[in-house]
Amino acid sequence: AEMTFEEREEEVQEERAAERFKAFAPALGNFSIQYNLSCAGIAIAVMKSCSDEVGKSCKEGDFPEPEWAKYLLLGTVFAGAVLGMLTMGYLGDVIGRRGALVITMSFTVAGALGSALLSWGDNNVTYSIIACCRFFLGVGVGGVYPLSATTSAESAKHDGHDSRRVGWAFFWQVPGGMAPYVVALCLLKFHQQNTSPSEGFVPQPGLTSFQFRVIMGLGALPAAVALWLTLKDHRMAEPEESHEGDSDAHQTSSGGVDASGDGLGAHDHHELVLHGSNPVAEALSHPVYFRLLLGTGGTWFLYDVAFYGTQIFLPQILDAIFETDSADPKKQNSLATESLQALLVTAVGVPGCIAAIMLIDPPRGPRWILVTGFATMALAFSLLALAFTYEATDNKLLVILLFAFVSFAMNFGPNVGTYVLPTQVYPAEVRSTFHGLSAGAGKLGAVVGTFIYEPISKQFGLPAVMWTQAGLCVLAVILSVSFLPLDRELQDAGEHPNAEEDEEQMDNQARPLLAAV
DSSP: OOOOHHHHHHHHHHHHHHHHHHHHHHHHHHHHHHHHHHHHHHHHHHHTOBTTBOGGGOSSOSSOOOTTHHHHHHHHHHHHHHHHHHHHHHHHHHTOHHHHHHHHHHHHHHHHHHHHHSOOSSHHHHHHHHHHHHHHHHHHHHHHHHHHHHHHHTSSOOSSOHHHHHHHHHHTHHHHHHHHHHHHHHHHTTOOBOSSGGGOBOOOTTHHHHHHHHHHHTTHHHHHHHHHHHHHOTTOOOGGGGGSSSHHHHHHTTTOEETTTTEESOOOTTSOSOOSSOHHHHHHTOHHHHHHHHHHHHHHHHHHHHHHTHHHHHHHHHHHHHOTTSSOHHHHSBHHHHHHHHHHHHHHTHHHHHHHHHHSSTTSOHHHHHHHHHHHHHHHHHHHHHHHHTTGGGOHHHHHHHHHHHHHHHHSSHHHHHHHHHHHHSOTTTHHHHHHHHHHHHHHHHHHHHHHHHHHHHHHOHHHHHHHHHHHHHHHHHHHHHHSOOHHHHHHHTOOOOTTSOHHHHHHHHHHHHHHO
16 A cells, blocks of 8 residues: 555654664764773873872872883784774674674773773782783774774665765764863862862872773773664664665665676676675685775875874974973873863864865765875975974964864864775675775774884984875875775766666776776
């Protein structure tokens, strides 16, 4: 029987509610990613503090950090993240998005709670337990990267706004990165002052332990909610659905590669994107996919290498803005000041992230965002290098403007584009795996970026660091242009003809994508 207007309207409302429900879990997963990656910095600072004092004025913190832990804590979470990106991304294509998300969110919850609740004993034992738990946490948050992106891309009917939908899911990493510092500022209020403010804080045994455990343990909360939402969502798209029948399934395979070598683009359900029983193995052995991976993974790698160079010169810029090199030890060594500075650094990048999301849909696209963003980053780092070379950093206004431009540039384009692009260029059968491979390459770039710049700075000075970053961004532009298909061709591949239309139209649609790759 034909549906009435009221029944159709009710069905539309139900579909919209389901789409919002499906979009919320990936957004919450991204919030969880950045909260858990960022919280360790402020939590460890709290552990090493003496009643909110850090730095030289604090001779012996409440939980002194062993020398071995300085790099191991960072290394374990990075190693776990890379492992999670690779394994959970693969599981997303093998056992389905929902099952893989349940596993990876469980790792995240367990790692966050373990860091907070199991870390008892002397300093070596405490930091050892935290390092082990953060490895499992890294596996969890690493796995969220490819799975949240693919579920965002597949969560609704394809209406030309797929890239923006994935971008908004990624956006929640920004408030996730700010949240640990907001939590820290609230917890620092627990200090009780003496009757005379000049006498400082009253020591309170156990307060530091309470503070760092709350900061780390709260990372389990968004992951637990996302896990619950995932368990409730029995309609979450699985990779095999893209093989079957309806028009939406055709669209989830857009941007794919025909393993026979005929090209990239749209395919009907009689000629699947990957024809073998093991599409992941087939794609990994196919040269076209390798070239695409050079584009998606290579640009992500270069972005993270360039991004982590800012840790070398950011303290000097913040000193110039906040005048924290003044003679006032309270101003220089306050945990509250460090938290406020971290919030500012993240907040300044918000406009760039939003601008990238708003511009990522047609007629532009993720490739345009990447190329434009990397070119903007190259310009920003070059201007900063010139300012440091000619000692123009004494001008506070100039420093603020350059800092704002660099922050905007780093968040506009590559920060969003590297996350979104794999969801658009790989077919549904291997989308999660190749997103994980691309993200893993990015995290390896973060490791490289953590270690290469300090020797460059010591040997050649800070301007050399910035020129290196600018050069890496230029190289990323070359990779984007050379190995990624044009946005127009990706958009054409997403517009699937009806089954009754001439198959020649589909063949003509596929040829430009092969030429682009």
